[in-house]
Amino acid sequence: MFTGIISALGEIREADIVAGDGRFVFTTGKLDLSGVKPGDSIAVNGACLTVTELLADGFAADLSRETLECTTLGQQAPGATINLEPALCLGDALGGHLVTGHVDGVGTVAELQPAGDSLNLSIEVPDELARFVVQKGSVCVDGTSLTVNAVSGNRFSVMIIPHTQVETIIGSYRPGTRVNIEVDMIARYLERLVQYTGPDNS
Numbered sequence: 281m282f283t284g285i286i287s288a289l290g291e292i293r294e295a296d297i298v299a300g301d302g303r304f305v306f307t308t309g310k311l312d313l314s315g316v317k318p319g320d321s322i323a324v325n326g327a328c329l330t331v332t333e334l335l336a337d338g339f340a341a342d343l344s345r346e347t348l349e350c351t352t353l354g355q356q357a358p359g360a361t362i363n364l365e366p367a368l369c370l371g372d373a374l375g376g377h378l379v380t381g382h383v384d385g386v387g388t389v390a391e392l393q394p395a396g397d398s399l400n401l402s403i404e405v406p407d408e409l410a411r412f413v414v415q416k417g418s419v420c421v422d423g424t425s426l427t428v429n430a431v432s433g434n435r436f437s438v439m440i441i442p443h444t445q446v447e448t449i450i451g452s453y454r455p456g457t458r459v460n461i462e463v464d465m466i467a468r469y470l471e472r473l474v475q476y477t478g479p480d481n482s
Contacts, residue, residue, distance in 0.1 A: 282323045284376030284418075284425025286363045286448045287311055290324075293338065295358055302343035302354070305335070311364050313339065321367040321381065325449070326423030326460040327351045328367075328381025351383045352422075352458045363423040363448050376425025377418040379462060385409050387421070389457040390435055399440040400429075401453065405461055410434035412463035412471070420462035424448050 288311035296303045306324060313334060316322070320331050322339065329341040348354035356362075368374075387409075391402040403421065405413065413419055413436045417428050426438040445451035453459070 281368045282328070282365050282379040282381050282423070283368055283372070283374050284365070284379045284420050284423065286365055286424055288364045289447070289449065290338065290362045290364045292356055292358050292360045292362060295356065297343075297348065297354065300345040300348070302348055303332075303340060304329075304343055304353070305338060305340045306362065306364075307338040308364055311366070316366065323363075323365040323367075323379070323381045323423050325352065325356075325363050326379070326381065326420055326462055327353060327383050350385070351460050352386055355458070361449050361452065365423055377420075378465060379420045379423070379425060380465060381423075382462065383460045384412075384463050385461050387459050387461045389453045389455055389459060391455060392453060395439065397442045399445060399450075400437055401440050401450070402435055402437045403459065403461075404435045407434050409461060409463055410436075412467040414467070417467070418464045420460075422449060422459050424450060 288309045290306050290308045293307050294305035316331060318331050321328050327347060331339045332342055333340040385406050387403045387405040390404045393400040413428055413431055415428055415431050419426055419428055428436050429439055430437045440450050
């Protein structure tokens with residue numbers, strides 16, 4: 281479980297994909313790995329990955345075919361900058377919102393408009409995800425917890441303050457950039473509760 285508050289920027293050092301599965305090596309910049317051990321989880325651009333090997337300045341992780349196909353990581357080349365967040369510990373402050381690290385789909389940056397020192401960012405999401413995005417609700421973009429300002433069809437907008445532009449990869453976005461999207465888990469559960477009609481005993 282994560283909060284959507286990015287702890288550090290890192291970089292993809294190696295991205296080896298063979299027969300649909302991948303082994304990636306990440307450098308982790310200022311992220312403190314002193315308490316991390318193999319088997320722990322770290323979110324990379326919002327995707328929960330399991331640490332398989334600790335290195336002096338980073339870690340390695342195995343990426344399944346599912347992860348490569350359902351996130352943007354499969355299209356990232358060595359040298360790409362990444363958002364990093366270690367798993368939430370009991371008692372940690374919840375600065376963003378509860379994030380699972382299970383990416384629901386990939387969106388596309390549609391527009392970026394300056395708004396003073398901030399940035400008004402519009403993102404288009406697949407139709408099947410649009411119904412889960414609501415005004416003033418939460419959404420996770422490449423692992424960053426954001427508040428939705430407005431929604432129109434399958435497009436939503438968020439305001440990016442200068443701190444977030446500097447401390448995450450959002451500052452490098454351009455129209456057409458593909459981003460990992462995780463919708464609010466509460467919306468997912470509500471949909472299931474509304475749709476569930478009980479077992480079919482016919």
